[in-house]
Amino acid sequence: MREAPTDSPVSSGGPECIVRFDKVDKSYDGRLLVVQGLDLDILRGEFLTLLGPSGSGKTTTLMMLAGFEAPTRGSILLEGADITRTPPHRRGLGMVFQNYALFPHMTVAENLAFPLEVRRVGRAETEAAVARALDMVRLTGYGERRPIQLSGGQQQRVALARALVFEPKLVLMDEPLGALDKQLREHMQYEIKHIHERLGVTVVYVTHDQGEALTMSDRVAVFNDGRIQQIDAPRTIYEHPDTAFVAQFIGENNRIEGKVAMISEGLAEVVLADGARVVAEAGPGLETGADALVSLRPERIAVGEAAGSARNRHEGTISEVIYHGDHLRLRIAALGRDDFVVKAPVVGAEHLRPGATVPLGWRPNDGRALPLDG
Amino acid sequence: MADLTTLPDGDLARDLKRAERRRRLTAMMLVAPLFLFLLVSFVLPIGDMLRRSVIDTEVAEVWPNAAAAAAAWDRKSEPGEALFAALGRDIRTSAGERTIATPARRLNYALDNGRSLVLGTGRALKQLEGEPASWRATLLAENPAWGERMTWIALADAAGPLTDFYLLTATDLMRDANDDIVSRPPERSLYLQVLGRTFLVSFTVTVLCVLLGFPVAYLVSNAPERVANLLLILVLLPFWTSLLVRSAAWIVLLQDQGIVNDILQALHVTSEPIRLIFNRTGVVVAMTHVLLPFVIMPMIATMKSIPPTYLRAAISLGAHPAVAFVRVYLPQTVPGVAAGALLVFIMALGYYVTPALVGGADDQMLAYFIAFFTTSSANWGLAAALGVILLSATMLLYVVYARIVGMGRVKLG
Numbered sequence A: 001m002r003e004a005p006t007d008s009p010v011s012s013g014g015p016e017c018i019v020r021f022d023k024v025d026k027s028y029d030g031r032l033l034v035v036q037g038l039d040l041d042i043l044r045g046e047f048l049t050l051l052g053p054s055g056s057g058k059t060t061t062l063m064m065l066a067g068f069e070a071p072t073r074g075s076i077l078l079e080g081a082d083i084t085r086t087p088p089h090r091r092g093l094g095m096v097f098q099n100y101a102l103f104p105h106m107t108v109a110e111n112l113a114f115p116l117e118v119r120r121v122g123r124a125e126t127e128a129a130v131a132r133a134l135d136m137v138r139l140t141g142y143g144e145r146r147p148i149q150l151s152g153g154q155q156q157r158v159a160l161a162r163a164l165v166f167e168p169k170l171v172l173m174d175e176p177l178g179a180l181d182k183q184l185r186e187h188m189q190y191e192i193k194h195i196h197e198r199l200g201v202t203v204v205y206v207t208h209d210q211g212e213a214l215t216m217s218d219r220v221a222v223f224n225d226g227r228i229q230q231i232d233a234p235r236t237i238y239e240h241p242d243t244a245f246v247a248q249f250i251g252e253n254n255r256i257e258g259k260v261a262m263i264s265e266g267l268a269e270v271v272l273a274d275g276a277r278v279v280a281e282a283g284p285g286l287e288t289g290a291d292a293l294v295s296l297r298p299e300r301i302a303v304g305e306a307a308g309s310a311r312n313r314h315e316g317t318i319s320e321v322i323y324h325g326d327h328l329r330l331r332i333a334a335l336g337r338d339d340f341v342v343k344a345p346v347v348g349a350e351h352l353r354p355g356a357t358v359p360l361g362w363r364p365n366d367g368r369a370l371p372l373d374g
Numbered sequence B: 001m002a003d004l005t006t007l008p009d010g011d012l013a014r015d016l017k018r019a020e021r022r023r024r025l026t027a028m029m030l031v032a033p034l035f036l037f038l039l040v041s042f043v044l045p046i047g048d049m050l051r052r053s054v055i056d057t058e059v060a061e062v063w064p065n066a067a068a069a070a071a072a073w074d075r076k077s078e079p080g081e082a083l084f085a086a087l088g089r090d091i092r093t094s095a096g097e098r099t100i101a102t103p104a105r106r107l108n109y110a111l112d113n114g115r116s117l118v119l120g121t122g123r124a125l126k127q128l129e130g131e132p133a134s135w136r137a138t139l140l141a142e143n144p145a146w147g148e149r150m151t152w153i154a155l156a157d158a159a160g161p162l163t164d165f166y167l168l169t170a171t172d173l174m175r176d177a178n179d180d181i182v183s184r185p186p187e188r189s190l191y192l193q194v195l196g197r198t199f200l201v202s203f204t205v206t207v208l209c210v211l212l213g214f215p216v217a218y219l220v221s222n223a224p225e226r227v228a229n230l231l232l233i234l235v236l237l238p239f240w241t242s243l244l245v246r247s248a249a250w251i252v253l254l255q256d257q258g259i260v261n262d263i264l265q266a267l268h269v270t271s272e273p274i275r276l277i278f279n280r281t282g283v284v285v286a287m288t289h290v291l292l293p294f295v296i297m298p299m300i301a302t303m304k305s306i307p308p309t310y311l312r313a314a315i316s317l318g319a320h321p322a323v324a325f326v327r328v329y330l331p332q333t334v335p336g337v338a339a340g341a342l343l344v345f346i347m348a349l350g351y352y353v354t355p356a357l358v359g360g361a362d363d364q365m366l367a368y369f370i371a372f373f374t375t376s377s378a379n380w381g382l383a384a385a386l387g388v389i390l391l392s393a394t395m396l397l398y399v400v401y402a403r404i405v406g407m408g409r410v411k412l413g
């Protein structure tokens, strides 16, 4: 017998935990762990996104929750009950697949009625629920069509409605927008977000698109190599990454490598190879004397006069200026690197030309010093 | 570069047409060999078969006068002396020229003793010198059958050039003494029963093939690639040996002293050999074995195109795996199952070697009789008529099938 979890699945005061992954390991081949030591609490009503590169174990995690894969070790609790051995059709979770998986031989209405029919819901009730679901995804009047007669976005909305029509406690989505073009994808992101807000259902959403994760989620869990690197609100993830991987994977990022000279009051002073010093917020696990990486967002760096008297102030030579409409993108040689990227406003940037030497400045809190990985 | 927008319209249309024509010509040349081959090997034989089933000139070629007179006869009045005379002279001539066997054979199709009637009369008339006073009396004296109306109706039927005799025979019908179409007496009926048997055996074989093939196709299409390839080789293994050998092998397996009976007796399931071969069981078993790959292949193709997420989606929506399989997976296999079933059924309809080898006398299918009439008895007309009946019945069935399944959904590969 394994020990019972030390802390209760329902934390007092804060939001209730609906799903708990308890020390879950998963291996397909008995040698490699694709998910390792996964401890994850999913809160009732939240929009949680599992984000990570391809092959990082997101789908596997979702499939273990859905019941299509069994954890190799550990257990999964749903509302406090152990569902590790419950077959998928008795878990009552809604699921949206990347390729929609709408049944091609059934009409839209029949697709939506399917989960209700297998639950032996009455005829009248089913019809009402189907009509409500169609209305929710703004497809009233499309009930008699076949899935192939719908556009990609419409099919996606039907898949969404089908996963919600039986009012599950939890909806799982595995890269549901992966097959849509960019514009439609952004539109559907808002639509899914709004439906989540309206229904208050708990959503576990898998994507490898960091933009999608940031715009849609209440919390983002960043996966790498089968482990959760960090789980936090999107803003925290973006602005205060805990690990070099998270900093790297989410958003654009300038890497400055050096040694930690000292840490005080949450700030770390990092000495670069050429002797220059950079002060940045100290991330978790950072130790004096260790190799460190300072991660710096391109839009947080001020160029030219705007650099003013910032505590971090360095000089750089512009090697390239690219016009992006709403901002300029500068490639600058600075701090011993020639690929320093800075985003600058278009207004008042006449002096930013290739070859010009300009001051760069940023506040200590805009940079993040993290232990160097690998 | 020419400025396209300033080109006169006529030129543009002409250039387009020329370019299109060249493309069409190329395409036509590519399909021409196959088209010619199909024409020679498929369309012409079928056309010839249709023609032969209604053409009847064998008698008219040997007995031109008698055929003309019989064709002119009203089939109701007593045949007059002129008719007897024309026939008598023709019989005598043909007996002399040794061409009498052809009309004798042809009349034998319609009359029970037609051959002996004609040949006997021929032998007698060959001895006859000069013109007899009454041909009628002479013929009747030779054989009283010449006084029966049925004899003359048979001759009139055979006078050609067109006849419905073969098609009627192939459907167990005939013309009676009043020239009305009636059913043949049971002891002279055969082909409707054979047709029914052909369809029944084909249907049984098709059902068995689908039932046995479905799980195999499912296994192959869902197994990991390496296992799937191995299974596929096993499925196709029967094709590596000839049809004849495969059919004969069943004789070895299923005969009274065969392996199957030995095993059954060793296990004390039966105390003495049960008859498994040279009867319907043998035919169905052997044909199912031979035709199984044809139903499995299209099913595999269809099943491979069904993503496993459909089943998962159904299960995630709360359906028991069995329910999900029946309601979501099965309907999507219909195109492959329908295609495989159609393929097997149509191939089974024309099967000849296997029933001939492992079937009894009551298990021969229509193809056996067609082969018999073309190769053994040279009755081309009846062989063609049976072919026409089989073809029409098959096409009728195909139309019904297409209505039920929807041909747009049938997928062969």
Ligand SMILES: Nc1ncnc2c1ncn2[C@@H]1O[C@H](COP(=O)(O)OP(=O)(O)O)[C@@H](O)[C@H]1O
Pocket: A028, A029, A034, A052, A053, A054, A055, A056, A057, A058, A059, A060, A061
């Ligand atoms: N059914 C499976 N059998 C064997 N290996 C698998 C299977 N599914 C996924 N994997 C492996 O597990 C790892 C994680 O896969 P997955 O969970 O699909 O990652 P993600 O969804 O993050 O891209 C990958 O290396 C993948 O090759």
Ligand SMILES: [Mg+2]
Pocket: A055, A058, A059, A060
């Ligand atoms: Mg995945």
